[in-house]
Every structure is written in structure tokens, then in C-alpha cells.
Amino acid sequence: MNHEASVFSHYLTKRQPPTHAQALYAAKVAEVASETIPPREQRQLSFALSHPWCIGLLDGGLALVNPHAELRRRIYIMFAILEASNQHHQYFLVRRRGPFYVIYVVFVGIRASLKAMCGLVLLQLLRKRS
Amino acid sequence: MSVKLFDYVVIGSGCSGAMAAQTLVEAGVNVTMIDVGKQDTTYAPLIPDKHFTDIRRTESEQYRYLIGDELEGVGWGGVGKGEQITPARRHIMQATEEYLRIISDTFSPLESLGYGGLGIGWGLQCWQYSPADLRAAGLPVGAMTKAYETVSSRIGISGSKDDAAQYTLGKLKTFQPSPVMDENHERIYAKYARRRAYFNARGFFLGRTPLALITEDFQSRKAYAYNEMDFYSDKDRSAWRPWITVDQLRQHKNFTYLDGHLVTKFAEHKNYTEIHCLTVPDNKLVIFHCRKLVLASGSLGSARIVLRSFDNSDKKLPLLCNPYTYIPCLQPAMLGKAMGDKKLGFAQLSLFLDEAKNNFGLSVASLYDYHSLMLFRIVKQAPLNFADARIVMRYLMPALEIMGVHHPDNLSSDKYVRLVADNTTPTGDHLQAAYSLSADDQATYSQRERKFIGAMRRMGTYALKRINPGYGASIHYAGSLQFGKQQQAYSLAPNGQLHGTRSVFVADSSGFNYLPARGLTFTIMANAHLTAKEALRNV
Numbered sequence: 312m313n314h315e316a317s318v319f320s321h322y323l324t325k326r327q328p329p330t331h332a333q334a335l336y337a338a339k340v341a342e343v344a345s346e347t348i349p350p351r352e353q354r355q356l357s358f359a360l361s362h363p364w365c366i367g368l369l370d371g372g373l374a375l376v377n378p379h380a381e382l383r384r385r386i387y388i389m390f391a392i393l394e395a396s397n398q399h400h401q402y403f404l405v406r407r408r409g410p411f412y413v414i415y416v417v418f419v420g421i422r423a424s425l426k427a428m429c430g431l432v433l434l435q436l437l438r439k440r441s
Numbered sequence: 442m443s444v445k446l447f448d449y450v451v452i453g454s455g456c457s458g459a460m461a462a463q464t465l466v467e468a469g470v471n472v473t474m475i476d477v478g479k480q481d482t483t484y485a486p487l488i489p490d491k492h493f494t495d496i497r498r499t500e501s502e503q504y505r506y507l508i509g510d511e512l513e514g515v516g517w518g519g520v521g522k523g524e525q526i527t528p529a530r531r532h533i534m535q536a537t538e539e540y541l542r543i544i545s546d547t548f549s550p551l552e553s554l555g556y557g558g559l560g561i562g563w564g565l566q567c568w569q570y571s572p573a574d575l576r577a578a579g580l581p582v583g584a585m586t587k588a589y590e591t592v593s594s595r596i597g598i599s600g601s602k603d604d605a606a607q608y609t610l611g612k613l614k615t616f617q618p619s620p621v622m623d624e625n626h627e628r629i630y631a632k633y634a635r636r637r638a639y640f641n642a643r644g645f646f647l648g649r650t651p652l653a654l655i656t657e658d659f660q661s662r663k664a665y666a667y668n669e670m671d672f673y674s675d676k677d678r679s680a681w682r683p684w685i686t687v688d689q690l691r692q693h694k695n696f697t698y699l700d701g702h703l704v705t706k707f708a709e710h711k712n713y714t715e716i717h718c719l720t721v722p723d724n725k726l727v728i729f730h731c732r733k734l735v736l737a738s739g740s741l742g743s744a745r746i747v748l749r750s751f752d753n754s755d756k757k758l759p760l761l762c763n764p765y766t767y768i769p770c771l772q773p774a775m776l777g778k779a780m781g782d783k784k785l786g787f788a789q790l791s792l793f794l795d796e797a798k799n800n801f802g803l804s805v806a807s808l809y810d811y812h813s814l815m816l817f818r819i820v821k822q823a824p825l826n827f828a829d830a831r832i833v834m835r836y837l838m839p840a841l842e843i844m845g846v847h848h849p850d851n852l853s854s855d856k857y858v859r860l861v862a863d864n865t866t867p868t869g870d871h872l873q874a875a876y877s878l879s880a881d882d883q884a885t886y887s888q889r890e891r892k893f894i895g896a897m898r899r900m901g902t903y904a905l906k907r908i909n910p911g912y913g914a915s916i917h918y919a920g921s922l923q924f925g926k927q928q929q930a931y932s933l934a935p936n937g938q939l940h941g942t943r944s945v946f947v948a949d950s951s952g953f954n955y956l957p958a959r960g961l962t963f964t965i966m967a968n969a970h971l972t973a974k975e976a977l978r979n980v
Contacts, residue, residue: 323828335504339512371826378824384517386827391515391817395504400497402831403816405838408777416836423829430826 312337315360319389322366324402332392339388351438352381358437365433371423372430446713447473447697449976450731451948452704452746454478455558456962457969458737459683460592461948462690464973465735471695474687475729477554477721478700479536483510484529490676493669493813494780506673507815515817523551524910525814526562529673533561536721540703541742542866543858548762548876550913552741554703554721557684559739559916560962565680565787566807567598567651568959569611573801577955579924579935580968588967590615596681596966597655597662604637605648607800608793608959617656619649620665623781625810625842626789628774632900644796645896650788650807653681653963669813671786680787702727705868706749707734707945714944724867733976736939737948737969741858744921744951745872747931747939748860757857758931760876761850761920761956766890766909768844769811769819772902775840786813788845792896794889804889805958807845812838842902846893847915848886850956853879858921876912917961919950937972948972 316336320328328336348356355373359366359382366386373380393399448471451462458474465472484506489496496503508514509528516524523534533555541552553559569589572582593615600609600616610616622630633640633647640647656679657664665679675682690696702718709715713730720727736743744758788807795803811819816834819841823830850856855877863871878886894904925932928940933952939945948969950961 323831331501331504335512339515342511367826367828370828374824374826374830378821379517383821383827387517387817387821388512388515390820390827390831391508391512391815392504394815394817395507397497397499397501397503403835404494404497405780405812405835407779408836410777412777412836416833419829419832420825423825423833426826426829427824 312340315340315385316389318360318363318366319386320393322363322386323390324393324399326399328389328393329396329398332389332396335392336389340385343384348381354437355380355434356382356385367426368430368433370430371427372434375427375431376434444728444730447471447729447731449473449733449735450475450716450729451735451737452476453558453737453739453742453949454556454683454687454698455553455737455739455949456560456563456683457949457965458558459560459686460595460966460969461735461737461973462696463595463686464970465977466690466693466696468977469695470977472690473697473699473731475699475702475704475716475718476556477536477540477703478556478698479532479554480556481529481532485674488529488670488674488676491668496670517821525818527672530562533559540719540721540867541745542863542871543741543874544861544871545874545876548760548874548913549911550741550762550874550918551916552739556700557682557687560683563653563682563962564807564960565653566791566960567593567600567653567963568609568791568805569613570957570959570964571608571611571800573799574955574957574959577801578957578964579952579954580964581935581971584971585964585967586612588970589613589963591970592963592966595686596653597659598651599654599656600651601649603648605646605791605793608646608795608803608805609648609651609791613651616651617659620652620654620656620785620789621667621783622649622789623784623810624778625772625775625839626808628772629808629842629900629902630790636899640896640899643892643896644794644798646793646795647790650791652787654787655679655681667783667785669784669786672813703868704738704746706746708750709942709944719867732944734945735948735973735976736945739949740918740921740951741872743947743949744858745860747922749870751930754860754862756931757859758921759852759923760856760858760874761852761918761953762856762876762913763850763915763917763956763958764848764878764882764886764912765915766846766907768846768890768894768907769822769905770842770844770897770902771837771905772840772842774901776836778839780812780839784810784812792893794892802849803958804846804848804886804893806893807847809843809845811841811843844893844897844904846890847917847958847960848889849958852920852954855879917956919953919956919961922947922951923954924952936975937968938975946972946976
């Protein structure tokens, strides 16, 4: 579970999670683990954890077709934990931005759209493989 | 076994219970408040008296009260009840699924067994009902005008005599200045002021929202410090909560607070009224006697008690609830700006749509920002991967504006509650509810929401989407035991006395025959004060 927490923390902030985050994450995931996860979502989760490079693609694709998928839930849990950490506040607190920052945000939006499209293809491949 | 005999008993410690009890205590009679009284003892002591941003930067244990030890503040469901409630306020809902179970496909209310009731998480909006609203609700206009003043002098209200004062403060004289408006809302207000005639001609009126929030020291409470911890802590007690009043009453010799008891029903006898309670959490039956009983358990809570007491399982009681939609909006002029020091989590502006210009039947939008509820709560709404959504939403956050639109509600046979036997609950029953709006009402309210969106666009703020959290999400409930002059069962006399009883009064919103869009809490408190006075008079 610590590996999983590290993978998602790195995906969100490119940093390792603080120590308390791993314990919190593990406890929350253990709590939700009692719920039945559809096999397809379990496969997506396993694939993402064994191929961390594709998390952004799967996450983006799922955001369009199945926003409440288990993979997204786990990333979301880590998102909330990191946001409530003083060691990661710089990734979440609002900062003043110059007028050209909007160009970067538009770039991020376009990048997210491309990731989503690639993610949709990857999700199809995963479905066929199973 | 001897049963304790009380003089006046008030059921519930919410806004109406606190006000009714204060009126009774000040009159010098002996008052006992019976309440379940769940409290947060876990998080409140941990929250430092610091600004939200300082906490985020420095406090290593912030996760405990921001998201919860068990991440109970991190919801993954929809947008329904309790979704935005932070860990430090989640005791508002504690044990309600067990003791106040309500089953419905169409209606999802929030009730409370907390110390302070729903007032624990109240948005503090203190709008006065207009005379036309009061008449339609069955409340006396002259007496209520005075009662509003009394409540304001007790709890401390801030407001402004501005363009919308006729809709917000009415004739209220006792109030403090509004809190400082942040840049987001200043810009909106400036755009409105520049085209005031245009907006007014179309029925729109914009003004500061009156709040039960003090901006100057008041009694033993400190002025609002702009710490932006409104969703987490009441440390400085600048925001009025019912428990503040109950805490003060507990210093009086003629007031007793009895927690851990859920009142289930009453039975009148010749010289006293018998009150049946369940102890919480061990579910033992306890009986008390009293001379006068004042129910202040909220419209749904009082409905339960009265239905059980009259033992009529077939009876359907009416239900009123403001339909509610919230609309996240974006003000592009604020993109990239830093968050100012003086932010406020409560509503800062109220926009009224009164096309008939008669101060009746209107809809109202509350405008507030979202900063201190953190990114994670909104990021899941974006159709983006979380890593990129973090960057985008962080940039959008200063420009994000939430518009919560409330509509009025009228009686109809499609809205009701009734009690159903259920041996899986400690009380042996649950409430069944049904709620639906007519097609005409739905079309009217949808059209009004489009008009609100259009007006906001002209104020430089653009709607992103309309979110309907479902019926019951407004947390404004009323009408289960309506006011009526005729001696009908399950209704209230104009003075709040339950018809068919000698000594039972209802001090919450159960009697309202109509529910204006303006939030009802200030009116509930004023009515509770009047009902308590009537209970004193009726010997």
C-alpha cells in the first residue's frame, strides 16, 4: 500500500508523500476495500500501478467515461491527503500569477485533452486484452 | 418510581430551541432543555486560532481537522447531503441515520442531533420575511417585526442598508456593519451599481447578505477576525451558533440542560404532560413530566413526535422545502489574482429576482466563494485527469464564485411525510417522505435560474454549470403542522399551540403555511421567541 501511495503522490506532485500520508492512505483504502470493485476497474488499477507512466492517460480517459472509477477514487484520496499537508501546500495554495500564466494553463488543458484521448484508446486496449 | 416534574420543557437545542428557551429563562420560569446534544470533542481542540493560509503552510496536523482522522471529510459520492460538511462539523449528522431515519426516493434532508442542531452548520443568513411572506406563512406581521429586533439584539447581526435592504433587513434597526467585501464581490457589486437601473427594471436587486456574524465585539464575543476558518471552527464565537446561547443559559439557576435524551412522544394528563424519551446511545425508556412542553425539534422532528403521540400511522403531514440549485461561476477578471487577506466563507451578496416587484414569491441567489473548502472538493467535478486538474483549478480558484439559488415553496399533495413502523430503529419507526414539484414550478424555477445566469453574465461572472443536489438539500424544512384558526388535528393555533392539546406548543417552522425563498432561520428564531411568550401567557 505504501508503494501505491508513493505512485499516486508522485503522479500528482512529483514528490514522495509525507509519512503520515501513507498511513492515512492505507487506512482509507482498507476501509473502502470492503466494497466490491468491478473486475474491469480492478484491472485498470493494477495496470496503472505496474505502469505508472500511464496513470495520467487512464485517469484522463476515465474522467470522461467513468469518473467514479476505482483508480480515480484512489488518486482522489491521495489528492486530498496531500492537499492537507503542510509539506505539499505549495502545490495547492493559490498564488498570484502573471498575465501570461494563462498560456500555460491553456497548454495544460490541451495536454489534458490529449491525455484523455490516449487514455480512451488505452482503456479500449485493456478491455480487449481481458 | 417517582417521575421528575419540570415546569417548562424545551425539546431541542437548535436555533428555535435556543431562542424559545432564552425567552422563557428571561421571564424567570424554570426551564429544562431536553436534547441529544452530540458534540465534537475530537477536532475542535486541535484547531489553532490562526488564518487558514497560515495553517495550511505550517500546521503538520492540519489533515486531522481539514479532512479528518479517518478521511471522513473526503467524500467520493455525488453532490447530496452532507457532502461539503467538514470533519469538525460532522457531529451535526451523528446518529441521525439510526435515530432519525428517513426513507425516500425523492427527498434527502439533513437533520441533526447535535448540540446546536442544524445551527451548527448554518450559513448565518438572516433575511427578514416581507409582510406578504409573513402573511402567507401564517405569521403575525407586527409581532414578528418586533421579534426580529429582539433576536437581532440577542445574537448580533451584521448587514447594510443598501439597494436590496427591503429584501434583506426589512425594517430591522439593530445591526452592525457588514464584514469587508472581498475583491471578487466588490467587482460584482461595482458592475451592478453601474447598471443599477437596467437590473432593477428587470427585477434584480443586489445587496449585502445580513449575517449572524459580528463585526464589532458584542457581549463576550469577539468581532470576526477574517481567519477564513468559517467551515471548521467557531473559536472566536463571532458567528452565532445556538450552543452559544445555550451555554449562556446554562449559567442561570432556572435553566437545566439535559443531554443524551431523544424525546419520542408525549401524552397529556389532567395536571401534567408526560414526555417519553430514549436515552442515547443505550436506548432506555425514560419518562418525565412537565407543565408546559415546547417542541423545537425542527419541522421533521416535531412531525415525528406529534405523529407518535397521536398514534396515527396513516396520517400524512405536509412538507415544505425550498428547491435549491447551485451554480459554480467564473469571474475572468479575477484569474491569476492572489487571494486577499480578508476572505469570508459565508455569503457576501444576495441577488433577488423580484419580477413582480411586490416582495413576494421571489427567488434569491447567495453569492460566496469557495477557497477554504479546498481544491479536492471541486477538482473531482472537472472532466480532467487529477494532475492537470490541480493546475487548472488552482488557477481558477480566485475567480470561482458559487451562486446558490433558492426558490419559494408552496403546499401540494405531492409533498408529505408519514411515520412507518420499522423494528430496525431504536424508535420503532422511520419517516417516509415524498417530494415533487409540479411541471409548472419546475419550468418557472428553471427559467429564473437562466435569468440569474444572464444577470451574473452582465456582472462579469459566467456560469460553468447548474448542479441540482436533489430535493432536501436546501436544509430548509417547514409546514408539517400548519397554522390554522380552526381546531384541526395536526395543526397549530396562530399562537403556536398544538390543536387538541392544552400545554403543547411548537416553536419551530412546523406551522409555516408557505416557505419563501429567503432563508427561514431568522424567522424561525423570531417565531420561537413569540411562541415562548405565548406559552408563558397561556396558563
